[in-house]
Amino acid sequence: MQKILFHFSKWFVGLLFIFSGLIKANDPIGFGYKLQEYFEVFHIGFLNGWATGIAILLCVLEIMFGALLLLGIFRNFVAKGLLATIIFFTFLTFVSAAFKVVTSCGCFGDAIPLTPWQSFSKDVLLLLLIIYIYINRKQIRPVTEKPGVQSALFAIAFTASLLFGTFTYNYLPIIDFLPYKVGSNIPENMKIPEGAPVDEYLIMYDLKNKKTGETKAMSDKDYMEKEVWKDENWEVTGSPSRKLIKKGYEVKIKDLMITDASGTDYTKEIVENPYHSLVVVAYNLNETDEKAIAEINALALNAAEQFNIRTVLLTSNSAQDADKFSKRLKLFMEVFYADAVPLKSMVRANPGVLLLKNGTIINKWHYHSLPSFDQLTEKYFSK
Incomplete structure (x- = not known):
């Protein structure tokens, strides 16, 4: 029984670490954005410029440890x-959940969004399994006893995981889990489908007892059913929430x-253009690749002159x-601007x-x- 439990723990932890690392390495820039949220929480914003590099490194470590x-x-x-890794991540997810400072830990990227408490629960389970593995680490048996082959396997796993994260950083995620993935319709993604469930709320009253000073919160439903309003000792304080x-x-x-410089809304006009249009996204002009912008600008000029295709640049700069x-x-x-x-x-x-x-x-x-x-002409514009 103990042997079965150990092998289950080893395979569960190993595969989950590999999966988690690959999911985040699929989108290292997105994981870097998540790390920046944590950097701000812990007042170490000076690391923001290194966030993507740290993200890739953490992904490599996760994949490596699992493999x-x-x-x-x-x-x-x-x-x-x-x-050490799971203690670190358990601490982060506890801080997120307890203090509500980061709404999603990004444990599985955008593929499987988890609430802070779900993330913490997952890490607690992993912590228990890893402690068990650590205590019984002598039971871990290598696939080969040859030092040279072990070193080669280590090198292959390290190189493959590093190359994967570097590739997706330079050429976009292999699988796009975001709402702006290829094939998605932006206007449709901005609407609530007909018949879709809507948020349900309770109206909450803050009550105070005039005699005892006792306070309590009560829903409008309970307030009416229990006929609290008939008891003159209780009064509603503040505004309902x-x-x-x-x-x-x-x-x-x-x-x-999307707006122009004066704040006029152009969202509908730009995203619902019935013809081909090019949308260039440079969220930070101070850090954008200017050589690439110049090349895109030349492409936009040709597209406009030969096919009357509109090109817009979206940025968050002033x-x-x-x-x-x-x-x-x-x-x-x-x-x-957006x-x-x-x-x-x-x-x-x-x-x-983006081609829209x-x-x-x-x-x-x-x-x-x-x-x-x-x-572009051969594949899109001439058709």
């Missing part, structure tokens, strides 16, 4: 590494608003900074490009993989 555990090599190092009791349908895209940037690079494309949060979700690149038609994302690219004008 090495299953391979059974370097057992002491792996057992200690797993224990709403308490969510059942979560309804959550709109996939709820924070996208209108004053964007205007200076546009004039300095002699941009042909129109500049509009909050950085939805822009970061649109495409994990700065800059990145009638609100649907036909394709999107990191600036490292942007096709040429001739390629």
Whole structure:
């Protein structure tokens, strides 16, 4: 029985660590954004510039620990590494849950969103299993006893995990779990489907007893059923509040608003264009790749002259900074403004490009993989 429990623990922990690491390595920039939230909570914002690099490193460690555990090599190092890692993550998820400072830990990226308490519960379970593995680490048996082969396996696992995270950083996630993935329709993702469940709330009253000074909260339903309103000793204080009791349908895209420099809303006009249009996303012009912007600008000029295709640039910078940037690079494309949060979700690149038609994302690219004008013409514009 003990042997079965140990093997179950080893395989469960190993596979979960590999899965968790791969899911986050699939989108290291998104994981980096999550780390920045934690950096702000712990007042170490000076690490923000290193967030993506740290994210890739953490993903590599997770994948490595999981793979090495299953391979059974370097057992002491792996057992200690797993224990240190899960203690660290359990602490973070407890802080998130107890103090409500980070609404999602990002444990499984955007693929499997977990609430803070769900994340903490998951980490507590892993902590117990890893403590068990650590205590019984001598039972870990390597797939090979040859030091040279063990070193080779270590090198292969390390190189593969590092290359995967580096690739997705430079060429977008392999699997896009965000609402702006290729094939999705932006206007539809901004609506609540007909018949979808809505949030259900209770109206809550704060009551105070005039004689005893006792206070309590009570729903409007209980207030009426128990006829508390007939008891002159109880009075309602303050304003009623709403308490969510059942979560309804959550709109996939709820924070996208595109405006011009004067604040006029252009969201509908841009995302619902019935023709092909190019949307260039550079959420931070101070950190964007200017060479890539110049290349995209040339592409936009050709697309407009030959196919009358509209190209817009979306940024979260101020209108004053964007205007200076546009004039300095002699941009042909129109500049509009949106909050950085939805822009970061649109495409994990700065800059990145989306090809839209009638609100649907036909394709999107990191600036490292942007096709040429001739390629775009052959595949999209000429059809």
